[in-house]
Amino acid sequence: MAxxxxxxxxxxxxxxxxxxxxxxxxxxAVTLIPFLWALSASxxxxxxxxxxxxxxxxxxxxxxxxxxxxxxxxxxxxxxxNSAIVAISVTASNLLFNSMAGYALARxxxxxxxxxxxxxxxxxxxxxxxTLIPTFLILKSFGWLNSYQGAxxxxxxxxxxxxMMRQFFVNFPQELEEAAQLDGLNRFEIFWQIVxxxxxxxxxxxxxxxxxxSWNNFLLPIVILFEPEMFTLPLGLNTFKGQxxxxxxxxxxxxxxxxxxALGIYxxxxxxxIEGIALSGSKK
Amino acid sequence: MxxxxxxxxxxxxxxIFYALFLSFQKVQLLGGIEYQxxxxxxxxxxxxxxxxxxxxxxxxxxxxxxxxxxxxxALILAVTLNAGxxxxxxxxxxxxxxxxxxSAVLTLIFMWIYNTDGLLNHFLAFWGLPTYNWLGxxxxxxKGIMLMNIWSTAPFFMVIYLAALxxxxxxxxxxAALDGANQWEQFxxxxxxxxxxxxxxxxxxxxxxxxxxxxxxYIFSGGTGGPNNATLTIVLLIYQAVFRDLxxxxxxxxxxxxxxxxxSITLIQRQFLGSEKFD
Numbered sequence: 001m002a003x004x005x006x007x008x009x010x011x012x013x014x015x016x017x018x019x020x021x022x023x024x025x026x027x028x029a030v031t032l033i034p035f036l037w038a039l040s041a042s043x044x045x046x047x048x049x050x051x052x053x054x055x056x057x058x059x060x061x062x063x064x065x066x067x068x069x070x071x072x073x074x075x076x077x078x079x080x081x082n083s084a085i086v087a088i089s090v091t092a093s094n095l096l097f098n099s100m101a102g103y104a105l106a107r108x109x110x111x112x113x114x115x116x117x118x119x120x121x122x123x124x125x126x127x128x129x130x131t132l133i134p135t136f137l138i139l140k141s142f143g144w145l146n147s148y149q150g151a152x153x154x155x156x157x158x159x160x161x162x163x164m165m166r167q168f169f170v171n172f173p174q175e176l177e178e179a180a181q182l183d184g185l186n187r188f189e190i191f192w193q194i195v196x197x198x199x200x201x202x203x204x205x206x207x208x209x210x211x212x213x214s215w216n217n218f219l220l221p222i223v224i225l226f227e228p229e230m231f232t233l234p235l236g237l238n239t240f241k242g243q244x245x246x247x248x249x250x251x252x253x254x255x256x257x258x259x260x261x262a263l264g265i266y267x268x269x270x271x272x273x274i275e276g277i278a279l280s281g282s283k284k
Numbered sequence: 285m286x287x288x289x290x291x292x293x294x295x296x297x298x299x300i301f302y303a304l305f306l307s308f309q310k311v312q313l314l315g316g317i318e319y320q321x322x323x324x325x326x327x328x329x330x331x332x333x334x335x336x337x338x339x340x341x342x343x344x345x346x347x348x349x350x351x352x353x354x355x356x357x358a359l360i361l362a363v364t365l366n367a368g369x370x371x372x373x374x375x376x377x378x379x380x381x382x383x384x385x386x387s388a389v390l391t392l393i394f395m396w397i398y399n400t401d402g403l404l405n406h407f408l409a410f411w412g413l414p415t416y417n418w419l420g421x422x423x424x425x426x427k428g429i430m431l432m433n434i435w436s437t438a439p440f441f442m443v444i445y446l447a448a449l450x451x452x453x454x455x456x457x458x459x460a461a462l463d464g465a466n467q468w469e470q471f472x473x474x475x476x477x478x479x480x481x482x483x484x485x486x487x488x489x490x491x492x493x494x495x496x497x498x499x500x501x502y503i504f505s506g507g508t509g510g511p512n513n514a515t516l517t518i519v520l521l522i523y524q525a526v527f528r529d530l531x532x533x534x535x536x537x538x539x540x541x542x543x544x545x546x547x548s549i550t551l552i553q554r555q556f557l558g559s560e561k562f563d
Contacts (some may be wrong), residue, residue: 016467020367027361028378030435036405037383038393053400097291123296127496127546129519130539133306133532134299157291167439216386218499223523234388238503241392248396254387270377274443 042066042253049248065253075228076254079236084261086151093156094210095203101157102165103191106172113147115136117166123159128219136223150224151232155214161206168202169195204272208265215262233258302337303536311532326537336538338513339521342426346497346517350430350437351490357438358486362445363475380443382436387499394432395419395504419504422514429500429515437493441486448482449475488550498523518542 036056041049042065044058044145053059071169104110124256136145145151172195180190196203218234225231228239237254244250310322330336361379365372382390397403398418405415418428452475460470498519501509509516509524518538525535 017367017369020364020369023364024369024375028375031439032392033378033403035385036399037397041396043357048402052406054403054406091532108294119292119297123292123316125550126300127492127539127543128298128523129496130536130543131296131299133526133535133539134302136526137306137532138299153291158428159292159296178395188475212384216388218386218388218502222502223526225536234386234499237388237392241503242506251392252396255392259385259389262384262386263381266380267377274376274380 026188033180034208037236038252039256042256044249046247046249050246066257068250069254069257073240073254075231075236076240076257078229079231079233080257082148082151082230083215083233085148087211089148089152090155090214091207091211093152094158095207097157098161099196099199099203100191101162101166102167103169103195105162105166107177109186120159120162124163132219132223135220139224145224146227146230148230151221151230154220155217158210161210164206165199165202168199169237172198201272204269208269208272209284210266211260291381303539306533306536307540309533311530319415322533326533326544329534330537330541335513335516336349336518336521339516339518342513342515343495343497343517346426346430347491347494350434350494351487354434354438354441355483356507357434358441358445359479359483361438361442362449363471365442366449372471372533376443376446379439381439383440385436387436388503390432390436391500391503392430400430412459420511422510422512425514427503429497429504433494433500437490441490444482444486444542447477448479452478488553491549492546495542495549 040056040058043061043063045060045062045064048055048059101120105113105120139145139150142150144153176194176198177190180194185193187275216234217232218238221232221235222238225235228236231239237251237258240254241251307326308322308324310320310325311318365375365379369375399405400415400417400420403417408415416424418424449524456474456478457470460474465473470538496519501515501517501520502523505515505520506509507520507524509520519542522535522538522542525531525538
């Protein structure tokens, strides 16, 4: 009797595992098919695309679409460059300022600390759309519309990550800093030489998040950038769509070029990325 | 700290008050900026504006369908991935792809798939299902955006659930198994209750994110919110009020309405799901 029960359990387990793998494969297909379909279109000539045939392997493989995007579309490289400048500057300044602010809120005793922390939380609660119009008007009065400063400065710090870094530093072992203080290091030296190097995982997670959201940002750029030369890639891509309405081969090639850097960074930092989400999910 | 205060002050805190000021003004943007006190007029207009009604209805429908669906899908995916399968990391990497891809790229890919002669209609026809003009038919345009966003955001919440599942002690399941609880009972009596705080977080972030729908609607409709206002959302309406109608004051009033909706839903939800960990 007991043995039969065991056999039943084994059979049950195999069946259960099988079902799980089928589910996993099905969902992987659901995830990948749109990407593969777009990737294959980027290597097809237009005639093959409009024929309506469903073939994931191009019948007439061509690099012509990529050539069009890179060589004959004068602004595409410029957009790429703009996006890179903005995303890199935004990431660098976020890493620096968010961790400094987070550290100050967690460790330093200064007047109005509670008040500043409350302000950070308040900013977290207010949706970006409320501040969008004033940001536009403020940038306009600075004469920063349609400029790199305009695209970079409003995103230089981020309340969410100040909060995340504060949580990280609150849980950080204080003994290390006290030991360093005994060794005669001042606050700045402690921060640079002891605290920051140990905060690497949190910084990496933050870097990937900030880079991705800046690289993919659509709302702020569309409000403050209006000359095609200053567009970042998402805006450029949208213009591109307007220009080449049904040239899906060009649009897909441009989309693939746009996606590649983000994918590369994601593949490289995958571990931190997941950790970062887990961190922001469980710490709140 | 000082630079952070400066930037947050200039581009986050000052704008909140500036927006409050704007919402009581009639703003003229001709060369310079001119203000004219408008009292409650901008807020009174909120009630009369038909398109705001449409935008609210679209956004509410979108939130009501997308948030539960993506939360349940994320939970199913996380539990499936956590069932002791091989190559967990690889599955996770694949599933996560849509989340790191830009909304602009995803929208373009899906617009192409949604074409009348596109991949989705071919697929539907193959199974003998009805096909639609996904981009042009007001009855299904918003559904198309919903489908796409459930697909692209569920994996993000899946990762949050996965992290939370790791924190549930194995001993609880072992004890339950000894007591004769099967896998379903274990799921409903151990996993679900212990995930409650995470579910609160996932739903709260989901609600905030879905209420702010903009990129997809904008690209989908070329900025109009069409066909026939079917993809008009609150944020798209704010954008149109600023850049098409040049009514900054009214736009600020809509933005405050949106903020009020988001904050009150989050607070109500907090009452219901009651999370002690979330602060």
